[in-house]
Amino acid sequence: MxxxxxxxxxxxxxxLFDELPIHSCNAVHLKLASSDLGPPLLSFLSEATKYNVAxxxxxxxxxxxxxxxxxxxxxxxxxxxxHLCPSQPQVQELWLAECQTISAFFPWASLEMAGLGxxxxxxxxxxxxxxxxxxxxxxxxGLVLEQVARENMEEPTEHPHPSVNTLLLWRxxxxxxxxxxxxxxxxxxxxxxxxxxxxxxxxxxxxSFQEAQGLAATCLVSWTTADPQxxxxxxxxxxxxxxxxxxxxxxxxPSDWDDSMAAAFSGAxxxxxxxTIRTE
Numbered sequence: 001m002x003x004x005x006x007x008x009x010x011x012x013x014x015x016l017f018d019e020l021p022i023h024s025c026n027a028v029h030l031k032l033a034s035s036d037l038g039p040p041l042l043s044f045l046s047e048a049t050k051y052n053v054a055x056x057x058x059x060x061x062x063x064x065x066x067x068x069x070x071x072x073x074x075x076x077x078x079x080x081x082x083h084l085c086p087s088q089p090q091v092q093e094l095w096l097a098e099c100q101t102i103s104a105f106f107p108w109a110s111l112e113m114a115g116l117g118x119x120x121x122x123x124x125x126x127x128x129x130x131x132x133x134x135x136x137x138x139x140x141x142g143l144v145l146e147q148v149a150r151e152n153m154e155e156p157t158e159h160p161h162p163s164v165n166t167l168l169l170w171r172x173x174x175x176x177x178x179x180x181x182x183x184x185x186x187x188x189x190x191x192x193x194x195x196x197x198x199x200x201x202x203x204x205x206x207x208s209f210q211e212a213q214g215l216a217a218t219c220l221v222s223w224t225t226a227d228p229q230x231x232x233x234x235x236x237x238x239x240x241x242x243x244x245x246x247x248x249x250x251x252x253x254p255s256d257w258d259d260s261m262a263a264a265f266s267g268a269x270x271x272x273x274x275x276t277i278r279t280e
Contacts, residue, residue: 002248002275004029004056009036012044017051029112029277031058034101045106054109056191057102061095062115072119072129075149083119087133087174096181103186110218112191113182117175117206124160125152128167137174141166168205175207179215189217191248213244220277222250246274 004027005020020026028048032041048055064084070091072083084091095116103111118129128149135142145163152161183190192215194206209219221238238247 002027002246002277004248004275004277006031006058006250006277006279008032009041012040014047017047017053020053023278025278027054027056027109029056029058031060031114032102033060033063034098037102037105042106055106056110056112057106057108057188058112058114059098059102060114061098062119064094064098066091066094069131071131072127073131074126075128075130075146075153085129085131085133086116086118086178087129087131087137087170089133092178092181095178096185099182099186103188108188110191111182111186111188112193112220113179114193116178116192118171123156125149125156134170137170138166171205172207172211176211176215179207179212183215190215191218191220192216193220193222193250208241209247210242210244216245218246218248219243220248220250221273248275248277249273250277250279 003025005023005025006029007016008031016028020028045055062083065081066084067090068079068081070084070088072080072085074080084094086092086095095113099111099113102108118127125148128145130142130146130149135146138145141163145161145167148161148163179190179192192207192212194209212219
């Protein structure tokens with residue numbers, strides 16, 4: 001069973017592999033960009049091979065930057081430079097090139113694609129993108145959806161409009177297309193990080209485990225709350241979904257938790273998972 005710890009490029013240190021057994025870890029998830037590739041990283045990976053520790057590359061696609069017209073645009077016309085829109089062909093090319101470059105550097109245990117989908121605000125309607133590529137994808141429903149989004153940004157409602165179904169179908173089709181593109185272009189096994197529960201839509205804003213079958217070797221679900229009620233609701237939702245591949249759980253380990261507290265939390269939330277990724 002996977003027991004991994006997530007680190008960044010800045011966390012590389014010679015004694016890391018000696019510490020893994022202390023935390024009951026048998027693998028490492030390393031967050032990096034193509035700009036991090038070089039001799040220091042190669043030295044670290046050589047040590048990992050010597051210690052027989054599997055290293056997974058986490059690629060933060062959502063942190064890549066691009067031109068303003070490639071970014072998310074809300075219903076009021078505001079652009080968000082920190083959120084590239086995956087519907088844009090140039091963004092897809094950028095993400096593919098990043099995955100290819102990193103995949104070619106080392107025989108990774110997997111490539112975990114973080115942010116392979118639509119980013120946005122915590123509230124649902126302000127997160128909807130209305131850039132030219134998305135409006136084309138929404139078809140005749142686009143103008144209706146744009147008006148609905150404006151109205152809900154001014155006066156939020158608890159009930160989703162029927163036009164949201166077109167949006168969700170478009171989001172999943174875009175995500176599927178990019179996942180297939182990367183799967184066909186890189187030799188590394190892929191890990192799809194699925195979207196957390198989104199207001200009004202649940203898991204339908206992201207590919208389900210079953211929809212990613214044949215393209216992703218594994219899936220990862222991130223869960224960051226210890227709220228008992230939310231934990232039960234999320235666990236119930238996830239346990240009901242078919243899982244044709246191993247599904248891992250990403251769990252936070254706050255500094256004031258000891259290992260027994262973290263283990264109890266992970267067991268309560270993700271008893272169904274085939275492994276956990278520890279994030280400090």
